[in-house]
Amino acid sequence: MIRSALGEVCYGFSVLDFERRLRGPQQLVRDLFERFDRHLEQMDARVRVSMHELDIVTNAVRETLDELGPEELSTRTGVSFDLGKEVLAKLVRQRKEVRPS
Numbered sequence: 634m635i636r637s638a639l640g641e642v643c644y645g646f647s648v649l650d651f652e653r654r655l656r657g658p659q660q661l662v663r664d665l666f667e668r669f670d671r672h673l674e675q676m677d678a679r680v681r682v683s684m685h686e687l688d689i690v691t692n693a694v695r696e697t698l699d700e701l702g703p704e705e706l707s708t709r710t711g712v713s714f715d716l717g718k719e720v721l722a723k724l725v726r727q728r729k730e731v732r733p734s
Contacts (some may be wrong), residue, residue: 634694634712634716634717634720635669635690635694635720636666636669636670636673637709637710637711637712638690638693638694638698638710638717639662639665639690639693640666640670641693641696641697641700641701641709642655642662642693642696642697643659643662643663643666645697645709646700646701648700654696655692655693655696656689656692657685657686657688657689661689662689662693665682665686665689665690668680684731687724687727687728687731688728690724691721691724691728694717694720694721694724695721697710697717698714698717698718698721702714
């Protein structure tokens with residue numbers, strides 16, 4: 634889901650005010666997508682990210698869920714909308730555990 638969301642915001646649909654909504658420049662998000670892509674190719678399920686990158690990933694997943702909705706998300710990514718929402722909730726919890734609000 635994370636790799637798919639990063640790919641969608643970079644190469645799939647247009648995100649207005651990209652840098653503000655994703656909290657990073659498009660090239661940084663593309664680089665992050667490439668890192669996740671390499672790990673997937675190597676069947677490595679863990680990718681270390683900085684707090685800033687965790688924010689970007691969380692925002693990419695949120696934007697992808699909002700933009701694509703239940704039917705389109707499943708069609709384009711192969712991920713159910715419910716699973717996408719679960720991933721988003723886990724990312725939000727992880728962020729709060731590392732950096733309480």
